[in-house]
Amino acid sequence: MKMLPIIMAGGSGSRLWPLSREHFPKQFLALHDHQSMLQMTIERLGGLEAGNPIVICNENHRFIVAEQLRQIGQLSHNIILEPIGRNTAPAVALAALRAVSDGSDPLLLVLAADHVITDAEEFQRQVIRAMPFAEQGKLVTFGIVPHVPETGYGYIRTGKLMDDGVLAQVAEFVEKPDLPTAEQYVASGEYLWNSGMFLFKASTYLRELTRFCPEIVTCCEASLQNLAEDMDFVRVDREIFATCLDMSIDYAVMEHTQDAVVAPLDAGWSDVGSWSALWDISEKDGLGNSISGDVICRDTANSYIRSEHKLVATVGVENLIVVETKDAILIANKDRVQDVKSVVADLKLQQRSEYLQHREIYRPWGKYDSIDEGERYKVKRVTVKPGEGLSLQMHHHRAEHWIVVAGTAKVTLDGQTSIVAENESIYIPLGAAHSLENPGKIALDIIEVRSGAYLEEDDIVRLEDRYGRV
Numbered sequence: 001m002k003m004l005p006i007i008m009a010g011g012s013g014s015r016l017w018p019l020s021r022e023h024f025p026k027q028f029l030a031l032h033d034h035q036s037m038l039q040m041t042i043e044r045l046g047g048l049e050a051g052n053p054i055v056i057c058n059e060n061h062r063f064i065v066a067e068q069l070r071q072i073g074q075l076s077h078n079i080i081l082e083p084i085g086r087n088t089a090p091a092v093a094l095a096a097l098r099a100v101s102d103g104s105d106p107l108l109l110v111l112a113a114d115h116v117i118t119d120a121e122e123f124q125r126q127v128i129r130a131m132p133f134a135e136q137g138k139l140v141t142f143g144i145v146p147h148v149p150e151t152g153y154g155y156i157r158t159g160k161l162m163d164d165g166v167l168a169q170v171a172e173f174v175e176k177p178d179l180p181t182a183e184q185y186v187a188s189g190e191y192l193w194n195s196g197m198f199l200f201k202a203s204t205y206l207r208e209l210t211r212f213c214p215e216i217v218t219c220c221e222a223s224l225q226n227l228a229e230d231m232d233f234v235r236v237d238r239e240i241f242a243t244c245l246d247m248s249i250d251y252a253v254m255e256h257t258q259d260a261v262v263a264p265l266d267a268g269w270s271d272v273g274s275w276s277a278l279w280d281i282s283e284k285d286g287l288g289n290s291i292s293g294d295v296i297c298r299d300t301a302n303s304y305i306r307s308e309h310k311l312v313a314t315v316g317v318e319n320l321i322v323v324e325t326k327d328a329i330l331i332a333n334k335d336r337v338q339d340v341k342s343v344v345a346d347l348k349l350q351q352r353s354e355y356l357q358h359r360e361i362y363r364p365w366g367k368y369d370s371i372d373e374g375e376r377y378k379v380k381r382v383t384v385k386p387g388e389g390l391s392l393q394m395h396h397h398r399a400e401h402w403i404v405v406a407g408t409a410k411v412t413l414d415g416q417t418s419i420v421a422e423n424e425s426i427y428i429p430l431g432a433a434h435s436l437e438n439p440g441k442i443a444l445d446i447i448e449v450r451s452g453a454y455l456e457e458d459d460i461v462r463l464e465d466r467y468g469r470v
Contacts, residue, residue, distance in 0.1 A: 003131070004106040004202075005045055005053035006095045009038055009065060009113040010085055014344040014355075015274045015337065018328035019306070023357040027114040028064050031278060038065070038113040039072050044120040048127060050109065054098070056080045056091045059235075063364040063467070066232050075232055083238035088196070089252035090244045093209060093220040094236060096202040107134050108205065110198040110249070116281055118268030130199050130263045133167060138261045139208065140199040141170065141254060143192025145266035149182035152273060154194040154250075156262050170260035173250055192264055195271075198249065199263075205253070213252045219244040230468050274337040275321040275330075279304040293324075302334070326369075327359040364467045365390055366443070378455045382436075384409075384444040389437030391465035398452030398459060400428040402436070407444035410437040433463055 013026030020026040027037045035043065042053055052074055057065045059081040069075040080094055092110055099106050109127060117123045130140040143156045159171035173194065177185060185191035210217045219240060228235040245252075254260050270281050282290035282304065289300055293307030301318040308325045321337055323330045332340060347355035360369040365388035372379040384390070384407075392412065402409070402425060409420040412435045413428065419439075420426050428434050430452065438444035462469060 002104065002106045003048060003050040003109055004095075004099055005042070005050050006092060006108050006110045007038065007041055007053050007055045007113050008088060008091060008110065009055050009057040009061070010082065010091070011112075011114060013114060014341045016272070016278070017340055017344045018325045018330050018354065019308075019323060021357050022355060023060060024064065024362065025061075025114075026272065027112075028061070028068065031272060032116050032281060035072075036068055037116065037272070039068055041111055041113050041115065042069075042072060042074055044117060044123060045109075047121065047124045048109075051106070052076045052078050054078050054080060054095050055113070056082060056095060058085065059083055062233055064362055066364070067362075069232075077229075077232050077234070079232055080234045081236070082241070083236065084242050085246075086241065086244045087246045088249045089209065089213065089247045090216050090220055090241070092198075092205065092249060093216055094224065096205050097217075097220055097224055098234070099202040100206070105201055105203045107131060108198070108200060108202050110200075112196055112271070114272060115195070115197075116268070116270045116272055118281065120267075122267040123265065126263050126265050126267070127199065129164065129166060130261075133162065133261055134199045134201060134204075137201065137204050138259050139204060139254065139257055140167070141260065141262050142195050142197040142199075142265045143262040144195050144269045145264050146186050146191065146193050149179060149186045150193065151176055151179055151182050153271075155182075155185055155191045156194050157191050158262055158264075162261060167261050167263045170254070170262050173255050192262060194250070195265065195269060196249075197265075198254075204259070208253045208257045208259070212256045213245065213247065216245055216247065216252060275304055275323070275332070275340070276334050276337045279321070279334065304334070325358065328354050364388070366438075368448075371447075373455070376451060376453065376455075378450040380448045380450070382446045382448050384436065384438040384446075386438055386441050386443065389466065390435055391460075391467075391469065392433060392435040392463040394431055394433045394461050394463065395452075395459050396431065396461070397454035398450045399430045400451075401449040402426050402428065403447045403449075405445045405447055407438060407442050408440045409444055409446060410439045411435070412437075435464075 009027050012022050013020035016026045030036050033040055055065055062081055065079055134140050154176055155174045157172040159169035161168050223236040223240040270277055272278050279290050284290050288302040290304045294311045295305050295307050296313045299316045300314045303320040305322045310324055312324050319334045321332045321334055344355050366383045366385045368380045368382045370380050404420050404422050404424055411418050411420055411426055414432050
């Protein structure tokens with residue numbers, strides 16, 4: 001039976017601020033490898049006989065997901081966009097309904113895009129071991145073998161062993177415990193961490209979801225009736241999907257079904273839920289430091305120090321988290337990293353942009369970086385990928401100067417097209433209809449100088465757009 005991976009790529013990862021932002025959360029970051037966590041999740045499926053994954057993500061992240069799938073050769077009209085987050089039960093229902101729409105009934109391997117698994121071979125072995133049970137109509141969840149008492153995860157109490165002597169019936173799902181209870185769980189050997197990864201037939205999941213929460217199935221079916229096919233994206237009906245219940249698979253199905261079984265997994269799993277968790281799984285020097293980027297340490301121990309752009313130097317410190325980005329620096333005691341989310345909450349309350357996005361912003365055509373700004377001016381470095389282009393647009397409140405510093409620009413200005421080469425510039429008057437393209441084979445870099453009374457991104461009137469934006 002064919003296996004279809006379903007990758008859940010939602011979530012904000014606020015505990016990993018300032019690297020993780022609402023518009024560029026942790027699943028799209030290269031935190032533990034040269035690839036992003038989303039890409040690593042897909043790459044570890046390489047030893048399994050599986051089809052191209054379906055990725056479910058927030059509509060705001062669609063171009064990031066598409067680009068990361070393209071980079072690893074996995075982009076094939078396989079991105080379902082959630083117009084609004086409604087948790088895992090509805091999201092997987094959308095994927096399951098799509099999977100059975102052609103008359104097939106694949107096994108769905110449901111994974112989170114923001115987990116790290118260091119032993120991919122063991123992960124694959126456990127998936128293969130679980131497949132016969134899923135084919136027989138069981139709903140398999142993967143439970144992580146705990147080595148320490150952990151209060152940040154829910155637990156699964158195992159019941160009677162299955163015929164293979166490894167998988168077990170699920171006796172009970174339990175909420176996150178306090179420390180003494182967690183210590184008892186680990187000592188008993190009967191409990192596993194609840195990872196939120198699953199394997200089941202599409203029809204089995206829809207059958208059990210219909211039994212215990214039929215409203216979700218009805219809503220998801222209705223939201224798929226008038227699909228909007230857009231490039232590599234599948235868009236569901238926003239108004240209908242917004243009425244769906246917000247519920248996890250555990251609450252909707254797994255805690256109620258009689259067919260739940262658990263496969264123990266001991267494969268170096270982490271949900272990388274905090275900076276200290278990332279320190280735990282990172283390589284360290286002889287003093288227990290995990291160091292990334294341009295860093296100099298003196299008399300520093302048991303710390304995680306990450307520099308993205310600037311030199312970071314530490315002297316005489318220990319047990320710290322230090323993370324530098326272009327527009328923010330975090331310094332925290334390693335024992336207080338769970339409180340980082342309160343900083344993000346404060347930034348959001350103050351309506352500061354640092355909680356939302358990085359200084360460097362990714363777009364389907366490339367990216368831009370805000371270099372400098374002052375009263376009535378803003379300077380940006382704009383990078384356009386080969387063959388891509390910005391929308392035909394105009395601005396009500398600003399004029400722009402573009403200076404080409406690398407590559408060749410094709411500029412359309414009020415219907416007239418011209419080529420602007422390196423070290424040349426062009427002026428875009430206020431109110432002029434204009435577009436920018438990269439006709440070359442290398443990246444196009446321009447310096448954009450905005451001047452005017454209002455300089456923000458929402459002063460854009462798109463007249464034409466190849467990416468379907470408005």
